[in-house]
Amino acid sequence: MPDKKITGNIGYRPTWAEVNLSNLAYNFRQVKKAVCRSIRVMVCVKADAYGHGLIPVAKKLAACGVDYLSVASIDEAVKLRQARIELPVLVLGMILKKDIPALFRYRLIPTVCTKDMAFALNREAGIKGRRIKIHVKVDTGMGRIGMLHKDVLEFVKGISRLKFVGMEGIFTHLACADTDKGFTCYQIGLFNRLKEQLDKLGINIPLAHAANSLGIAGYPNSHFNMVRPGLAIYGLRPKEGFGIDLKPVLSLKTRVVYFKRVPAGYGISYGHTYITGKETTIVTLPIGYGDGYPRNLSNKAPVLIGGRRFKISGRVCMDQIMVDVGNYPAKTGELAVLIGEQGKEKITAEELAGLSDTIPYEIVCGLGSRVPRLYI
Numbered sequence: 431m432p433d434k435k436i437t438g439n440i441g442y443r444p445t446w447a448e449v450n451l452s453n454l455a456y457n458f459r460q461v462k463k464a465v466c467r468s469i470r471v472m473v474c475v476k477a478d479a480y481g482h483g484l485i486p487v488a489k490k491l492a493a494c495g496v497d498y499l500s501v502a503s504i505d506e507a508v509k510l511r512q513a514r515i516e517l518p519v520l521v522l523g524m525i526l527k528k529d530i531p532a533l534f535r536y537r538l539i540p541t542v543c544t545k546d547m548a549f550a551l552n553r554e555a556g557i558k559g560r561r562i563k564i565h566v567k568v569d570t571g572m573g574r575i576g577m578l579h580k581d582v583l584e585f586v587k588g589i590s591r592l593k594f595v596g597m598e599g600i601f602t603h604l605a606c607a608d609t610d611k612g613f614t615c616y617q618i619g620l621f622n623r624l625k626e627q628l629d630k631l632g633i634n635i636p637l638a639h640a641a642n643s644l645g646i647a648g649y650p651n652s653h654f655n656m657v658r659p660g661l662a663i664y665g666l667r668p669k670e671g672f673g674i675d676l677k678p679v680l681s682l683k684t685r686v687v688y689f690k691r692v693p694a695g696y697g698i699s700y701g702h703t704y705i706t707g708k709e710t711t712i713v714t715l716p717i718g719y720g721d722g723y724p725r726n727l728s729n730k731a732p733v734l735i736g737g738r739r740f741k742i743s744g745r746v747c748m749d750q751i752m753v754d755v756g757n758y759p760a761k762t763g764e765l766a767v768l769i770g771e772q773g774k775e776k777i778t779a780e781e782l783a784g785l786s787d788t789i790p791y792e793i794v795c796g797l798g799s800r801v802p803r804l805y806i
């Protein structure tokens with residue numbers, strides 16, 4: 431079993447994810463170093479902190495001095511409040527008018543990009559006799575939520591007169607920071623121009639932010655006075671050649687639960703997409719796509735056993751995978767690493783993402799609730 435520094439209960443199936451909170455703290459410090467001292471850091475902890483576990487991650491970040499947290503929905507924010515995490519929390523996603531009271535109850539900051547919502551918030555705040563802070567979302571080229579940049583000036587002028595709504599922040603999101611430098615600079619330029627126009631009108635919005643992890647590493651002119659890293663904090667690189675030194679936070683582990691010798695020409699798993707070439711040992715590991723381990727890693731993904739690199743043999747099943755380990759003397763109970771290090775070998779979420787034709791975000795966010803998280 432894992433050693434003593436680890437907290438959490440893995441239950442009766444030996445498949446778990448280890449979350450190294452010291453590495454999380456290291457990555458947070460690295461991100462802080464990559465931006466000017468005066469710039470505030472809002473860490474994105476949406477999607478259960480990218481699959482790493484919302485509450486332990488948020489508590490560690492709070493201890494590290496994070497300024498702000500952001501989540502996708504009110505429900506995620508409520509979990510933070512229920513865990514007595516009192517940091518400012520921005521809800522990045524849209525909310526429905528019927529859910530406005532929850533913003534007051536849990537002291538949350540909504541993203542606003544319609545007049546309608548700003549007025550509804552003002553009304554509710556007036557009734558409660560409490561001001562509410564908002565961040566205005568500007569679409570400079572993402573095409574998702576956010577008011578089209580050309581309409582923002584009028585909008586902001588209008589809501590700056592609202593008595594109970596305080597514009598604490600204004601922000602935008604970069605669409606092509608990994609693929610298109612020209613367009614990214616165009617987006618940053620539009621946002622800059624908007625800020626200048628607001629300044630001229632004497633409308634002061636204290637916080638301005640645009641940079642995700644890619645913006646932080648690649649576009650210093652996107653930092654403004656706050657940055658919004660997600661992936662980098664979890665030690666993952668959104669692309670190769672990412673300029674900040676990071677340590678992976680999550681490892682995914684399991685144990686050999688069965689092994690047997692099978693003859694040459696033996697078909698393995700559904701559809702027999704793997705046939706043994708000679709007599710060999712096939713081990714079974716208790717993890718599958720029901721845990722969020724992608725099925726399209728069938729016959730592709732590496733697995734570390736005994737400090738050696740093997741490959742998944744045959745299709746990934748819902749609850750199990752098989753590995754041809756040749757003549758390696760596998761034992762039941764032996765550790766197998768699917769993400770992480772063993773001996774000199776290492777498998778990263780980035781590597782699995784490449785093999786799975788996706789991005790590292792999806793690998794870690796996809797790990798299901800059936801995989802217990804242990805904290806180091």
Ligand SMILES: *Cc1c(COP(=O)(O)O)cnc(C)c1O
Nearest residue numbers: 474522603642643658659660661
């Ligand atoms: C998720 C998210 C981020 C963080 O992006 P990373 O690429 O993980 O750093 C930043 N801003 C918004 C609006 C997001 O939704």
